[in-house]
Amino acid sequence: MMLKAKTLGENMLEGSGATSDNSSQEKAWSSLWKIGVPSKVKVFLWRLARHSLSTTDVLHHRNMSYVSACPLCGADDSWRHALVSCTMARCVWALS
Ligand SMILES: [Zn+2]
Known part of the structure; x- marks a missing residue:
């Protein structure tokens, strides 16, 4: 979905x-x-x-953030990173 x-x-x-x-x-x-x-x-x-999810890459693109890296792990941020590939997201998915 x-x-x-x-x-x-x-x-x-x-x-x-x-x-x-x-x-x-x-x-x-x-x-x-x-x-x-x-x-x-x-x-x-x-x-x-x-x-339009408020990931740091979107915020940076809209001049609302100085950095476009993930605040949790420092990798390049995107919707895919925030929901799937970030180490913290993986931990959350592992707990569910
Ligand atoms: Zn991350």
């Missing part, structure tokens, strides 16, 4: 299929909003797809 939302967001950001695939994107977003999960999860997925 998260990868589907991310792929949808990446396609929107890249502009691929913006005209011919517009109805399928609307259908995908409609199906995302109809998923039976709390609205905060839907908003999180939407922000993930729109690349």
Whole structure:
């Protein structure tokens, strides 16, 4: 589900299929909003797809942070790093 939302967001950001695939994107977003999960999860997925999670690379790009490195481990930050590849994220996933 998260990868589907991310792929949808990446396609929107890249502009691929913006005209011919517009109805399928609307259908995908409609199906995302109809998923039976709390609205905060839907908003999180939407922000993930729109690349608007407040990771330090996004904050740095918006001139809201001096550094773009992960504050926990110092590696280059991104949504993928924050959710999957950061050592702290891996610890959280291991505990769940
Ligand atoms: Zn990290």
